Amino acid sequence: MYALKEVVLEITRQCNLSCIHCGSGCSHRVSPGELSLAEWKKAFQELAAMKVRKVVFSGGEPTLKAGFEKLLLFAGELGMRVGFISNGLRKFSESLQEAIRQSNPFAVGLSIDGLKEIHNRVRGNKNSWQGLLQNISILQKINIPICAVSTLHKLNYRELPRLASFLALAEIDSWQLQLAMPSGRMKQQTDLLINEEDFKAICRTAFSLRKQYPKLNIQCADCFGLAPKDSIRTGCWSGCTAGIHSMAIDAGGNIMPCLSLQNGQRLENCRKRPISEIWKNSPVFDFNRNFKIENAGEKCAGCDFLSKCRGGCSSQSLAYFGCFHNSPFCFARSFYQQ
Amino acid sequence: MSNAPNFINEDLQRHKVKVILPGETKEVSLYLIMVTAKIKKLEDFVQTYGTKVTTTHQKIAKKIFGTGETDNVYGVFLGEDLKMVFAFNRDFADYDKNKKVIVYKDIDDILIDKIPINKEEFTPPRLRPPSFGGRGVEMRLRYSLSEKQK
Numbered sequence: 195m196y197a198l199k200e201v202v203l204e205i206t207r208q209c210n211l212s213c214i215h216c217g218s219g220c221s222h223r224v225s226p227g228e229l230s231l232a233e234w235k236k237a238f239q240e241l242a243a244m245k246v247r248k249v250v251f252s253g254g255e256p257t258l259k260a261g262f263e264k265l266l267l268f269a270g271e272l273g274m275r276v277g278f279i280s281n282g283l284r285k286f287s288e289s290l291q292e293a294i295r296q297s298n299p300f301a302v303g304l305s306i307d308g309l310k311e312i313h314n315r316v317r318g319n320k321n322s323w324q325g326l327l328q329n330i331s332i333l334q335k336i337n338i339p340i341c342a343v344s345t346l347h348k349l350n351y352r353e354l355p356r357l358a359s360f361l362a363l364a365e366i367d368s369w370q371l372q373l374a375m376p377s378g379r380m381k382q383q384t385d386l387l388i389n390e391e392d393f394k395a396i397c398r399t400a401f402s403l404r405k406q407y408p409k410l411n412i413q414c415a416d417c418f419g420l421a422p423k424d425s426i427r428t429g430c431w432s433g434c435t436a437g438i439h440s441m442a443i444d445a446g447g448n449i450m451p452c453l454s455l456q457n458g459q460r461l462e463n464c465r466k467r468p469i470s471e472i473w474k475n476s477p478v479f480d481f482n483r484n485f486k487i488e489n490a491g492e493k494c495a496g497c498d499f500l501s502k503c504r505g506g507c508s509s510q511s512l513a514y515f516g517c518f519h520n521s522p523f524c525f526a527r528s529f530y531q532q
Numbered sequence: 533m534s535n536a537p538n539f540i541n542e543d544l545q546r547h548k549v550k551v552i553l554p555g556e557t558k559e560v561s562l563y564l565i566m567v568t569a570k571i572k573k574l575e576d577f578v579q580t581y582g583t584k585v586t587t588t589h590q591k592i593a594k595k596i597f598g599t600g601e602t603d604n605v606y607g608v609f610l611g612e613d614l615k616m617v618f619a620f621n622r623d624f625a626d627y628d629k630n631k632k633v634i635v636y637k638d639i640d641d642i643l644i645d646k647i648p649i650n651k652e653e654f655t656p657p658r659l660r661p662p663s664f665g666g667r668g669v670e671m672r673l674r675y676s677l678s679e680k681q682k
Contacts, residue, residue: 398654
C-alpha cells in the first residue's frame with residue numbers, strides 16, 4: 195500500500211497570463227466543469243482522512259478561483275500543510291493576505307522567469323514584473339516564506355547568475371529550477387527547448403550558485419534527474435514520486451499521478467469515486483508502482499541507478515518521447531556516463 | 533573687453549535650457565548646472581521614486597547603494613534669481629534636450645543594472661555511487677514547491 199503524502203491541486207484552469215512555456219495551456223476563462231468550492235472541500239476532507247500532509251494549490255492562477263481564500267483556510271483547518279503557486283500578477287487582496295496569514299503556508303511559490311525584461315516577455319505582460327515585486331513585498335511583510343519558481347529554456351537560462359543575485363538581495367527563501375518541456379503551449383515553441391549542451395551549462399550554473407548563495411536554498415526539480423547528494427538539490431533524490439507518495443487533482447476533479455502528466459489517459463474522477471479507492475486501485479499509477487528495469491527507454495537503459503530513479507521525471511519523459519522511464523536529461527548521465 | 537562678471541554671465545547663458553518640469557505643462561527657461569555632492573543615494577532613490585518603491589525595492593537598493601553618503605552628480609535647474617527650482621540625481625534621471633523634459637530611468641532597471649555577479653568555476657562533484665542513494669528526500673515535482681531551508 196502506498197501512502198499518499200502530497201497532492202497538487204489544479205484549483206482552476208483560469209489564468210490571467212499566457213506564458214510561452216505553460217504546460218497546461220490554461221486560458222483566460224473558467225473551463226467548463228470545474229469543481230465547485232463544495233466539491234473541493236469534500237475532496238479535502240477525503241485527503242485529510244487519508245492522512246495527506248501537504249496540499250499545493252496550483253492552476254491556472256489559483257488566486258483567481260472564486261473563494262480561494264476559503265479553500266486555503268479549510269485545508270489548513272483540516273490539519274494539512276498548505277502552499278500555493280501564483281504568477282504574482284495581481285496584487286494579493288487584503289482578504290487573501292488575511293487568509294495567507296491564518297493558513298500559514300509552508301511556502302508561497304512565485305513564478306519568476308528572469309529579470310524584468312525576460313520575465314515580462316515570457317509572461318506576455320509588461321506589468322508582470324511589477325506585480326511580482328509588489329507581492330514579494332506583501333508576503334515578506336507578513337513573514338511568509340517565498341519560493342521562486344523558474345522554468346528554464348533558451349530565452350532565460352543564461353540569466354541565472356544575475357537572477358540568483360537579485361533573488362538573494364531580495365532575501366527570497368528558496369528557489370526551484372525546472373526545465374520547460376514540450377507540453378501545453380510549449381509544444382508550439384520547441385525551438386526554445388534546451389539541448390544537452392544547454393542542460394550541462396544549467397547544471398554547472400546551478401551547482402555553482404548553490405555554493406555561492408547557500409541561503410537561497412536552490413533546488414533543481416525532478417527533471418534534472420539523478421545527481422550526487424547535495425550537488426544540485428539538498429539530500430539524495432529517489433526518483434519521481436508520482437503515484438508513489440504524490441498525485442494531482444485537476445480542475446475538473448480528474449485524478450492523475452502529476453499535473454504535468456495530462457496525456458489523455460482515461461482518468462478517474464473524484465466526483466464519481468472516493469479518492470482513497472482511486473489512489474489504491476487506479477491503473478494510472480501503475481507505470482511507477484510496477485516499474486521494472488526492462489521498462490526503461492533507450493536513454494536510461496543500462497544505467498546502474500535505474501532501480502533507484504526509475505528513469506527520471508515521468509512527465510518530462512512522456513512529453514519528449516511519449517513513454518515513461520526515458521529521461522531526456524540527467525545530471526548523472528551528462529557528467530559521468532558520457 | 534572681457535571681465536569676470538561678463539565671463540560668468542556668458543558662461544551662465546550657455547547653461548540656459550527650456551524644460552517642462554515634472555508635474556507642469558508649461559515650458560520654462562532655466563539654467564541647468566551639474567553639481568557634485570556627498571549625499572545618501574538610498575534617500576535620493578526613495579525620494580525620486582516615491583510610491584513606486586516597494587519594500588522589496590528598498591531592501592535591494594539598501595544593499596546596492598549602502599546607507600552612507602557617496603558622491604552623487606545632480607542636475608540642478610536655477611531660475612533667473614539663481615535660486616534652485618528643481619534638482620535630480622543623474623543616476624536616476626537625465627535632461628532630454630530634444631524633448632525638453634527630465635527623463636527618469638525605470639526603477640527596476642536602476643537596480644537590475646547594478647546587480648553584482650559572482651563568477652565561480654564549476655567543479656563536478658565527485659562521483660560516489662552510494663551518494664546517489666540513501667533515504668529519499670521530499671519531492672520537487674513541477675507544480676510542487678520547495679520549502680524554506682531549516
